[in-house]
Every structure is written in structure tokens, then in C-alpha cells.
Amino acid sequence: MGIGRVKREEVSGAYGTTKEVDLYTPEDNNAYETLARQCAEHHISLDVFSVANTFASLADVGRVCELTGGRVQYMPQFEKEQSSNRHHLTSMLQRLVDRDCGYEAVLKVRCSAGLRVEHSYGNFFNARGNAFTTDEMEFAVIDQDRSMCVTFAYDEPLAEGTDAYIQAALLYTRSDGLRCVRVHNLALQVEPLLSNVFRFADLDATCSVWQRSAARQFVDKQLMRATPMAVKESLVDQCVTVLFNYRKFCASSSSSGQLILPESLKLLPLYTLATLKSRALRGNLVGNPPRGFIDVRADERVMMMGLLNSLPVEFCVSAVYPKLYSVHDLADDCCTLDEDGKFILPPQLPPTAEKLDEEGIFLLHSAMCCYIYIGPKASPELLLDLFGVDHADTAEQTLTLFETLDSEPPEGDGMSARERLRSLVEYLNSTIPISQPLEILTKNDWRANRFMSALVEDRTRNDVSYVEFLVQVHKKIQYKFH
The missing domain is CATH 3.40.20.10 (Severin)
Known part of the structure; x- marks a missing residue:
């Protein structure tokens, strides 16, 4: 009832088809989109705790979290009579209340000539343009439990032996009312050797970027109405491409029967598989009983995708593994x-x-x-x-x-x-x-x-085991050579 009444229904037949993305995509001009923008403009952050057993359309309701720096928590089996449920809800609320926060925050990312901000991921607001490609992010509230991700693209070749510069400047208000600026500066040497790029690659950061990118593909109507299967195939292709380039340009001569992994990314296939099997990205068996059952319902997936899109980097691997x-x-x-x-x-x-x-x-x-x-x-x-x-x-x-x-x-x-x-x-x-x-x-x-x-190294009804996944990746790499 009322302005925020959920109008659309959960269409079971959409699961496992190209129409599944509609369940994760907010409707245009809905009341929660309007509320989210009003809250963001007035520096109000909202978190949503959903304990409904029925479809709550969290793709719409969750927009108030996505644009204000909040988070969705979905608990469909919640029963107030159970002490474990009350304990969990109390613990979550206590963490929200007790955390140290910054308020009315603005993050600006700058880089030197030859580079530009390509994509931005996270729960934030941008009133001046496309939030996906912005270099400026606004947060009603920011704390240690949330993070943002920015990827860069080349505008022109960078000269070898020079430094590329990146700055992240965060303007925010402390709880005591003091307005502060926190600045991080990086001077990164332009590396001519691809082998050194692999040598110093950050596994956690790589996984975090891929998880956020996959979560965005799920809800982007401009990306050919991506299904869970298409998103998963894209993630596998990224893993294969990285390992193929290492094998082609960096690895010493070896038998074609060997799967060669860079030391810094030797667990990349494992964590890629774990991400694919997570409840944020795993595929559903199609909805009609003769064909299977629904494994991950839309509201749960919305929560899990929001989690991947905002987790601090140090937790992105442990979340899926x-x-x-x-x-x-x-x-x-x-x-x-x-x-x-x-x-x-x-x-x-x-x-x-x-x-x-x-x-x-x-x-x-x-x-x-x-x-x-x-x-x-x-x-x-x-x-x-x-x-x-x-x-x-x-x-x-x-x-x-x-x-x-x-x-x-x-x-x-x-x-x-x-x-x-x-x-x-x-x-x-x-x-x-x-x-x-x-x-x-x-x-x-x-x-x-x-x-x-959730035992991600094993074969499941829809997914292969870790050993089988390694074999698949190896075959795809060999295919690229031929």
C-alpha cells in the first residue's frame, strides 16, 4: 500500500532465460528512485533490512541504498520467535550504529596525461552525469565497510621510464563536525616489461574488479540483456585471456600440455570459479518444475550483487571462497x-x-x-x-x-x-x-x-569442479594458440 507499493510480480518463468535480467533491473521513474535521489542530494544514507518471505522487488527498493552509500540485507526466513534471528538482526544494527563514519563525502579521482577514468563501481551518487564513467563520487555516508573501485584507460601511449600519477581526494565531515580532506597520491613507474606487470599483479584487486564488472553486467540493459550464463562466460573469458597472454608473452618454453600460471595469479582460476559459483552470479535452473527449480531468487541475488559491488578489496575473495x-x-x-x-x-x-x-x-x-x-x-x-x-x-x-x-x-x-x-x-x-x-x-x-x-571446489548440479575448470581453462588457452 502507499507510494512505495511493489507493483511488479516475480515471474518464475523468467528465471534461466534472457528475461531474468528484468528481475534485477529497477523500473524507470519508480518511487524509490525518486526517494533515493532526494536522500542523496540531502546527504541521507539508507540501509534496507528485508524480512519478507514474499517477493519484495529489492531491485527497486534497493536503489535507496545504491545511491546513498547504504546496503541491502535480505533475510527471507526471519522469524522473530527464533533467538538466532533476533541475535543476527541485533548484531547487524549494532554494527551500523557503532561504526565510525564520514558524512557528506565527495571523492575525486585524478590522473596524469595519457590516462583517464574509464569506469567507477560502488554505491554512490553522481548528479552531473553517468555514474558508471564518472571520476567524482558523492556519498551521504562512508565507512570502513564499503569501498569504491575505479578502472583506468589509456588516452595515449605512456613514455617508458616516466611516472604515471593518480590522486584520490576525499572531502568529508567527521562526526564532530570538522570538515576534512584525505588525499592519497600514487606515482607509478611506466613498466615496459609485461613480465613485471604479471609479477606484481594484485590478485585481490583483480578479483574485486571482475566481481564488480560482472555484477554490473547483470543489470545493464545496454549489454544485450545479459543472462547469468552470458555473464559467467564473460568472466571465464577474462581469466583465459589473462593466462593466455602470460603463456604467450612471458612464460619460458614448455610443453603445450602444461597449464602455466604466473606466481602472483596462481589462484586466479580458483577464485574465478568461486565467483562464478557464488549466489550473486550462479545460474538458475529454469523455473518450470519439469525443467528444474529456482536456486537463487531475485531479491537474494540483488543483495549479493550489491555486496560484491561494495565490499572492501581485502574481503572480496573470502566472500566467494x-x-x-x-x-x-x-x-x-x-x-x-x-x-x-x-x-x-x-x-x-x-x-x-x-x-x-x-x-x-x-x-x-x-x-x-x-x-x-x-x-x-x-x-x-x-x-x-x-x-x-x-x-x-x-x-x-x-x-x-x-x-x-x-x-x-x-x-x-x-x-x-x-x-x-x-x-x-x-x-x-x-x-x-x-x-x-x-x-x-x-x-x-x-x-x-x-x-x-557452497563447497566451491566440488562439482555441483550446474557447475564443474575446480579440477574440471582448470582443464576447461587449459583447453581454451590451447585453442587460442591454434
């Missing part, structure tokens, strides 16, 4: 503080089903997911310690880890297994800009498919 921990066999000192006050983590496992054990309990964590998976043969004693039940079947039960405690949990040797696991989840959530609700599940739970598909 989750951390897997075995939590049924924690060492005595795990999930406590060492003598230097640092949190002791259990050993991290690669996200693959090969590391799972039917008798084990595992935590899978990233900025895009948070799952506790209970093996079908998990110890009844451990289940009782962790969840207060001696048998777990989340298809029929609702398990929680975050019920209200009468007192603060003890530290060190006095901590129970439940308190250790709770401390681990809370610590991991505190290390990332945004977290997802904790989901506790067993093998026969419908959410088990979501957990298994």
Missing part, C-alpha cells in the same frame, strides 16, 4: 584468546565435500553464507552439548546456538563446547563487514543443497 572448519574435534585452546590476546582459530579446511565426515560437525563461513552442517552419524553426546538434543533432524527441528544467556560465557578451560562454537561464529562475524544469519542443518534438510553448492 568460504572458510570450512571442523568443530566436532576442537582442541582445548581453540576459540579462546592466546597470551597476546589473539583469538585461536581451528585449522581451516578447503571447501570441498572430501573434508566432510558423517560423524562430524562443520562450520562453513563467509560474508555470503554461515552454515553449521551436522553429519548423519554425529555423536549424540556432542549434539547434546552443542544444541541440547541427542538427535538432529533439521527437516523437523529448529536448532539454535544463540539463545539468551543468563550470564556471559566463561573463558578458557571453563567454556563448554556450545560456548566455544558460539564464540567462533561471533568472532568470524566480527572480522567481516557484513554477515549472514546462521543456518544449522542436516543432510535431509532442503537447505543442504545450498550448503553443498
